[in-house]
Amino acid sequence: MTICILGIETSCDETAIGLVADGRTILANTVVSSLELHGPYGGVIPEIAARVHAETIATVLEKSLEEAHLNLDQVDAIAVTQGPGLPGALLIGLAFAKGLSLALKRPLIPVDHLAAHLYAGEMSDPSVVPPYIGLVVSGGHTLLCVVHPDCRYELLGETRDDAVGEAFDKVAKLLGLGYPGGPIIDRLSTEGSRLAVRFPRSHTQKPLDFSFSGLKTAVYQHTEKIKRSDLAHSTQHTEERKETSVADIAASFQEAAVDLLVSRTLRACQRTGIKQIVVGGGVASNQRLRERFSDAAKEGKWRVIFPPPPLCVDNGAMVAGIAFPLLRKGKTAELSVVSDPNLCLTERST
Numbered sequence: 001m002t003i004c005i006l007g008i009e010t011s012c013d014e015t016a017i018g019l020v021a022d023g024r025t026i027l028a029n030t031v032v033s034s035l036e037l038h039g040p041y042g043g044v045i046p047e048i049a050a051r052v053h054a055e056t057i058a059t060v061l062e063k064s065l066e067e068a069h070l071n072l073d074q075v076d077a078i079a080v081t082q083g084p085g086l087p088g089a090l091l092i093g094l095a096f097a098k099g100l101s102l103a104l105k106r107p108l109i110p111v112d113h114l115a116a117h118l119y120a121g122e123m124s125d126p127s128v129v130p131p132y133i134g135l136v137v138s139g140g141h142t143l144l145c146v147v148h149p150d151c152r153y154e155l156l157g158e159t160r161d162d163a164v165g166e167a168f169d170k171v172a173k174l175l176g177l178g179y180p181g182g183p184i185i186d187r188l189s190t191e192g193s194r195l196a197v198r199f200p201r202s203h204t205q206k207p208l209d210f211s212f213s214g215l216k217t218a219v220y221q222h223t224e225k226i227k228r229s230d231l232a233h234s235t236q237h238t239e240e241r242k243e244t245s246v247a248d249i250a251a252s253f254q255e256a257a258v259d260l261l262v263s264r265t266l267r268a269c270q271r272t273g274i275k276q277i278v279v280g281g282g283v284a285s286n287q288r289l290r291e292r293f294s295d296a297a298k299e300g301k302w303r304v305i306f307p308p309p310p311l312c313v314d315n316g317a318m319v320a321g322i323a324f325p326l327l328r329k330g331k332t333a334e335l336s337v338v339s340d341p342n343l344c345l346t347e348r349s350t
């Protein structure tokens, strides 16, 4: 018998609901983003995100059911992101999920957002089974872990400061490129030289940790230097020179960030002897990251799985997907369950 799970995701600025059969088959994956409302502020405003979730979540549910040609009676369980994420935003999704669970008399399954990002790799390629190395690269997190069978996670390393998506967003802001910066830098980098500036690759005390704040500062210092020299040598070609420089800086920054992600991940493979890698989270859409990992995989030592872009961004299908093995393990919750803005994979490792 097919088990159909409805997955609700409201951890940040996407109001998303997915419907997935047996943890694999995506019947619907509706995502509505409040991104354009945050753009003018250069980052997500938590109150706006929560208000938009409250306003739109019922419509997103209707759209999702319509897309799947299902009605609510055909849903067997309700899954929802418990954390990590913005406290107010998480509350809206969880309250909505509890309402559905109560009204439909269906089990409620709380889900870790980061685990769901990695499960997107398993959904996109059924031949991917744990154990594998998970690299989570999002706006709020950057971490490496071993994903063991039975949804167990072993943290290997994490960022000591900014998340990589946050670094993309901050660098884009200081280059005057707009928000969110990741996709803009990704696109602009194709017009620049990644060898133009040799930005530092940060060293961390722990060999599998990440650090991006030094890189961000180096980009800032470099742009300040250019501004000073532009002022000193102002000519009629200044505009042209500045434009080239921004694409070059973007490409060089991206190369340094990607270098760090790829080198740490391959180091994790060497240390654990695990040869399969799943990359999840918004930054997994990055073209250069995909290119660098597929180059590494060409040597035949590793297999790297990237979910397709709609499963890299925050979405409800990944939440519904991972809830299937959790349901089979009996990981359902009472209606008294609370959200946890600081939830991290490691808490489920025992």
Ligand code: KG4
Binding pocket: 012, 137, 138, 139, 140, 141, 164, 165, 166, 168, 169, 180, 181, 182, 183, 186, 281, 282, 283, 284, 285, 286, 287, 312, 313, 314
């Ligand atoms: O996973 P996600 O959708 O939300 C969080 O859970 O944080 O990730 C959003 C992050 C943002 O920082 C955004 O700039 C970044 O992912 N991002 C990218 C790309 N697309 C989105 N970063 C680099 N290259 C991209 N193509």
Ligand code: ZN
Binding pocket: 113, 117, 138, 139, 281, 282, 313, 314
């Ligand atoms: Zn995310």
